[in-house]
Amino acid sequence: MRTLCLASFRSCQRVYWLSVHTVLEVIRQRFFWVVLGMILALFMSSALLQFIDLSDQNIKFIADFGVGMIQLLGTLLVVVLSVQLFSSGFETGTIWTLLSKPMLAWEYVVAKFCAIQLLMLVCLTLMSGTLAWQLYLHAGAADELQYLAIVGYGLLQWLKFSIISSLALMLAALFRQTLLAIMLTLLCVLISHLRIVVWGPSSWEFNEGASWMRAISQCVPDNRLFQCSTAAFLEPGEFPSLNYLMLIVYALTYCALYLSVASWGFKKRQLNSLA
Amino acid sequence: MSEIAVSIDSVTKDFSAGLRLRKVRALDGLDLKVHSGQIYGLLGPNGSGKSTLIKLMAGLFQASSGHIRIFDQRAGSLKNRTRIGYMPDQPNYERFLSGCELLKFYARMHGLPAKYAQMRMEKVLNLVDLQSVKHRKIGRYSKGMLQRLGLAQAMIHEPDLLLLDEPISGMDPIAHEAMLKILSELRDAGKTIIISSHRLDLMPRFCDRFALMYRGRLLAEHFANRWLAQTDDRVTITGLDTDQRAKVAQLVAGLEGACWLDGNEAQPNLQDWFLQTVSARDQL
Numbered sequence: 001m002r003t004l005c006l007a008s009f010r011s012c013q014r015v016y017w018l019s020v021h022t023v024l025e026v027i028r029q030r031f032f033w034v035v036l037g038m039i040l041a042l043f044m045s046s047a048l049l050q051f052i053d054l055s056d057q058n059i060k061f062i063a064d065f066g067v068g069m070i071q072l073l074g075t076l077l078v079v080v081l082s083v084q085l086f087s088s089g090f091e092t093g094t095i096w097t098l099l100s101k102p103m104l105a106w107e108y109v110v111a112k113f114c115a116i117q118l119l120m121l122v123c124l125t126l127m128s129g130t131l132a133w134q135l136y137l138h139a140g141a142a143d144e145l146q147y148l149a150i151v152g153y154g155l156l157q158w159l160k161f162s163i164i165s166s167l168a169l170m171l172a173a174l175f176r177q178t179l180l181a182i183m184l185t186l187l188c189v190l191i192s193h194l195r196i197v198v199w200g201p202s203s204w205e206f207n208e209g210a211s212w213m214r215a216i217s218q219c220v221p222d223n224r225l226f227q228c229s230t231a232a233f234l235e236p237g238e239f240p241s242l243n244y245l246m247l248i249v250y251a252l253t254y255c256a257l258y259l260s261v262a263s264w265g266f267k268k269r270q271l272n273s274l275a
Numbered sequence: 276m277s278e279i280a281v282s283i284d285s286v287t288k289d290f291s292a293g294l295r296l297r298k299v300r301a302l303d304g305l306d307l308k309v310h311s312g313q314i315y316g317l318l319g320p321n322g323s324g325k326s327t328l329i330k331l332m333a334g335l336f337q338a339s340s341g342h343i344r345i346f347d348q349r350a351g352s353l354k355n356r357t358r359i360g361y362m363p364d365q366p367n368y369e370r371f372l373s374g375c376e377l378l379k380f381y382a383r384m385h386g387l388p389a390k391y392a393q394m395r396m397e398k399v400l401n402l403v404d405l406q407s408v409k410h411r412k413i414g415r416y417s418k419g420m421l422q423r424l425g426l427a428q429a430m431i432h433e434p435d436l437l438l439l440d441e442p443i444s445g446m447d448p449i450a451h452e453a454m455l456k457i458l459s460e461l462r463d464a465g466k467t468i469i470i471s472s473h474r475l476d477l478m479p480r481f482c483d484r485f486a487l488m489y490r491g492r493l494l495a496e497h498f499a500n501r502w503l504a505q506t507d508d509r510v511t512i513t514g515l516d517t518d519q520r521a522k523v524a525q526l527v528a529g530l531e532g533a534c535w536l537d538g539n540e541a542q543p544n545l546q547d548w549f550l551q552t553v554s555a556r557d558q559l
Contacts, residue, residue, distance in 0.1 A: 010386055017383040021369075028371040093367035097428060100333045100361035100438075101384040102353045 014103055018111035019118070022085055024138035026119055036123065039073050044131040053143035059138050070157055072126070073191055076159045077123060082116050082168035083181045091178070105267035109259055111171060116165045121158055128154035153228060159251040160226040164189055167220075173265035192220040221254045279313035279347075280436055281332060286341035289492075294478040301327040303491040304341070309469060309530040310348075311435070312422035314546050315473040316478040316485035318549065325471040326364050329440045332469065333361040338531050346435060357385060360429030364440035364471075366421035374405055374424050377413060379432055385432040392431075399427040402457060403485075417457055419450040426457065437461065437471045443477070455481050475549055487552055 026032050043066065059210075089095030098108075127213060132150045167188055172181040195217050284309060288302040299460075302324045309315045330336045331343055334351025343350035346358055368377055375396065382392035382475065400406045403423035408416070416424065426544045429437055439458075443451040455477065458468055472478065478485045478496075486496040 013383055013386060021380055025369065025371055028287065092370075093363070093365050094369055096330070096335060096363045097361065097368065097381075097425075098384070099335050100356065100359065102356040102383060102386070103384060104353070 011107055014107050015111045015114065018103070018108065019114040022112055022115035023118060025086070028116070030227050035077065036126070038075070039069075040130060042069060042070070042073070042127060043127060043134065045196070051193055059135060062138055063120070063131070066127075066134065068099055068155070069274050070127050070131070070154075074120070074124065074127070074157060074161055075164060076188075076201040078116065078120055078165050079168050079182055079185045079189070080138070081119065082112070082165045083172040083178055083185065085116065086169050086172040087178045087181070088177075095097070106259070106263035109173070109263045109266055113166060113169060113255070113259060116169075117158075118164055120161050120165070124154045124158050124161070149228075156228065159247060160223055163223075163254045165253050165257070166208075166255040166262065170258040173262040173269060176269070177269045189223065189240065191217070192223040194222065195220070195222050221250070225250065277310045277312050279308050281307070281315075281469065282326075282344045282347075283307040283311040283332075284342045284344075285513075286328075286331065286338045286343055288331060288336060289339045292411060300490055301337075302331070303492065304313065305493055307486065308491060310464065311467045312465050313483040314458060314468045314470060314481065314534070316482035317469065318473075318475065318478055318485055319471075319488035320553070322490075323488040326440050327490055327491075328488070329361070329469065333359060333438050334373065334503075337362075351440055355496045357432065360433045360434035360437045362425040362429040362437070362439045362442055364444070366418065366425045368413050368421065368424060368428070370412065373410050373412055374400070374416070374420075374427075375409040377424065378428060382431050387432060395431055395433065399430050403427045404453065412457045418436070418445045419447060422446055422450070423454070426454065428462075433464060437466060437468045441471055441473070443474060451477075482522060487549060489553050504509060 040080040089098065118251060128150055135150075164185065168181065171184045171188075172178070175181045175184065283305055286302055286305045286446065287300065290299045292299045305324070305328065306327075317328065319325050322399070325334065331338055332345060334356055337351065343356050348355045349524055372380065378396045378399065379392060381537050384394060388396065397406075400409050401424055405420060405423055405427060408420065408458055413421070413424065422445065426439070426442060429439070437458075442458075443454055446454065451474075456471070459481070462468055470482070487494045
């Protein structure tokens, strides 16, 4: 029992140090700051919208614009970051030294995942904060805004991005080519938004083809579960009554599944890759 | 006889290559034993399987068949990795870190306590003579510095076995002499070192034992002292100046059945042996 506890503690320590190492890797790259700067600049550009007269729809328009940006740029950022961080060790050759250390395959995968989650939390905080600020500037009075709803929305997106990140890590572990892994992840994200096509229409008659498609569609999460109307930011009592506990369990299940496959794929790739 | 540090029994390693996943055999039924406290050299042309063998011992690859045991434990196990220090053939380290940060990171990955890690870091940095540049970013290190940093990270946790893949490639003569001196000191401290290199001239002088690998097989194995002593009917005279050498050469020329070999000629030619063994193998 004591040996098991000690081994678990050592594993956690290694995951922690490797996560810190990964975060350092990202924040010491100029590329990350350039991307973050561009994202914030895009958000700030919504200030220009005040010159467009949309009458009472102005704030709604800014909220929709901000939410759209969070979803689009957040998805692109998390996919590229996940695949790039996972594959960079193989591309630069630094992985060989690291793997000769007493470290397990799953520790490497989980450490990368944790580091990405931390970075995405920072990015989402910045993006949601900028959105709230822009809304405050346009709303004129702070009490009209539902800050809690914006924070809640940010956390929902963080959960969604954690699933996308684990999916990207899995595909990066299974496929050697970085570009292929990025494209496949984006395709899966698209499919997860289109699950309504196979689940939605009641006009669909039950047949074998539909059953297969529905079964396959379970391999990707339903990203629509993490959406909420922007009306929640502007009007009291509009925040959707989602079952947050269920969403957390839903996200954790998908993450655990994807990360397990990623660990298996990584170990297989590590032990059989060409020297 | 000292204990066996590394035992390799009938190890084969196949890789899948290309779109058709064609099998490429990197190691073919290899047997090898390395005793602890030795420096063991692996010689061989490119593609002979030296790096693959070292990676198998480090637990980076899994053998397709056969067994590798390091200190009587399966290669690649977590416990085993704490006793191994591995230096890759390409000195690729995280360019965004300084030398000092890299060593700290690897010390932490080995679970060394902070104070001990700091002490070890200072020690290995002194040993490889990188103390003055320890805060410099690795991206600004020269090739020789990177090689020395590679040795430092391999030694940070005081391993019993060092696996060094081409540690002196790309080094200037002064740097590689310094590297060999460090490795000799480690051997004297009881560490086992397995080293792969293309430097045929250095192997007998520096290793206790060396093997020639070719196309994934072990062609020949030699004790370095026996290799050097195969000239046992030779008399070696050192410390002569040019005039004295000329006089001795003249004297020897007058003796029946004797000849005088000067300088490098006097060394047994490992390159000739290497080429002859390899071409003999090709003719089979």
